[in-house]
Amino acid sequence: DTLGPTVSIGEILAEIVGTTVGDGLGETQPLSGPYPSGAPAIFVAQCGRIGGSAAMIGTVGDDAFGRLNIDRLQSNGVDVSAVRIHPDLPTGTAFVRYQNDGSRDFIFNMWSSAAGDASWTPEVAALVARAGHLHVMGTLLAQENMWQLTQRAAKQIKARGGTVSLDPNLRKELTTNATTRARLREMVALTDVLLPSGDELFLAADITPDAAQTAALDALFARGISEVVLKQGAAGSICFAADGTTNHAPGLTVTEIDPTGAGDCFGGAYVACRRLGMPIKQALIYANAAGARNVTMRGPMEGAGTREELDNLINETKARTT
Ligand code: ATP
Ligand code: MG
Numbered sequence: 001d002t003l004g005p006t007v008s009i010g011e012i013l014a015e016i017v018g019t020t021v022g023d024g025l026g027e028t029q030p031l032s033g034p035y036p037s038g039a040p041a042i043f044v045a046q047c048g049r050i051g052g053s054a055a056m057i058g059t060v061g062d063d064a065f066g067r068l069n070i071d072r073l074q075s076n077g078v079d080v081s082a083v084r085i086h087p088d089l090p091t092g093t094a095f096v097r098y099q100n101d102g103s104r105d106f107i108f109n110m111w112s113s114a115a116g117d118a119s120w121t122p123e124v125a126a127l128v129a130r131a132g133h134l135h136v137m138g139t140l141l142a143q144e145n146m147w148q149l150t151q152r153a154a155k156q157i158k159a160r161g162g163t164v165s166l167d168p169n170l171r172k173e174l175t176t177n178a179t180t181r182a183r184l185r186e187m188v189a190l191t192d193v194l195l196p197s198g199d200e201l202f203l204a205a206d207i208t209p210d211a212a213q214t215a216a217l218d219a220l221f222a223r224g225i226s227e228v229v230l231k232q233g234a235a236g237s238i239c240f241a242a243d244g245t246t247n248h249a250p251g252l253t254v255t256e257i258d259p260t261g262a263g264d265c266f267g268g269a270y271v272a273c274r275r276l277g278m279p280i281k282q283a284l285i286y287a288n289a290a291g292a293r294n295v296t297m298r299g300p301m302e303g304a305g306t307r308e309e310l311d312n313l314i315n316e317t318k319a320r321t322t
Pocket of ligand 2: 197
């Protein structure tokens with residue numbers, strides 16, 4: 001990481017998880033938490049934990065949920081110099097319960113909490129000025145202030161020779177909005193590494209989901225993307241590179257307890273490993289292990305693994321299946 005740390009930007013949340021499966025959060029029930037959370041924070045925690053140089057831009061409240069997050073990021077080696085502590089607003093929260101069909105019911109207090117504060121502070125300016133990579137979540141594109149901050153950081157980091165990764169992570173509702181779609185196009189043009197799952201590949205390429213996958217990939221490469229890393233859940237992942245090479249790594253066989261955060265841990269490990277100089281194939285193997293380890297534990301970033309922990313999981317899983 002000679003160019004500077006991998007920076008993640010966006011919401012930092014405390015997450016409270018229902019411990020039973022069922023119909024929503026409308027009745028008194030057993031809950032577990034608070035857990036440190038927020039997709040950009042999960043990404044950067046895994047990035048730091050595996051040994052990448054990592055830093056976070058975001059805001060928490062001056063409360064126990066904020067301290068929980070800052071402590072966790074620091075213990076994973078993440079630079080929190082640009083994490084702001086808001087004097088008035090509380091730390092953002094997410095309540096989640098799994099439903100019988102495997103879907104999730106969420107109650108967020110996000111952009112109306114400290115997490116929605118997006119100020120270009122002197123600390124943010126100083127971090128961006130020495131950053132080598134920016135990771136962007138698609139959810140930021142739908143929020144005016146976050147978009148302004150993200151766009152400014154991305155342009156500066158690209159201008160100094162850095163790189164950008166984008167996890168589209170866009171819900172259908174967001175992409176029917178013309179402004180969000182235009183921002184997605186602008187962001188894709190700044191992106192080096194795209195980390196989609198499912199139809200997000202086509203959304204990012206701005207073509208219909210019934211088009212051929214090769215058409216979507218060609219459109220993305222034409223816009224300057226060098227690696228498209230497709231997340232495939234329990235099946236693992238596949239990377240299509242602009243130089244024509246394709247690498248696949250199978251998923252690890254694990255028992256899924258809580259799938260929230262798998263994609264973020266996957267991305268954090270992938271970007272960290274690539275920036276540490278690993279070849280694509282090896283980065284995919286570690287990223288799959290990070291995603292797999294994360295689903296085995298309750299709480300969205302509890303399963304983020306060190307390189308040693310991920311090596312152990314990879315070796316144990318091999319032993320079980322052979
Ligand atoms: P999220 O639900 O966090 O948005 P995503 O859709 O972005 O996730 P997934 O494909 O669900 O991404 O998960 C990311 C990676 O984590 C997968 O590519 C895989 O390597 C790993 N993973 C996820 N679920 C499982 C599982 N049940 N078993 C093994 N590995 C898994
Ligand atoms: Mg996802």
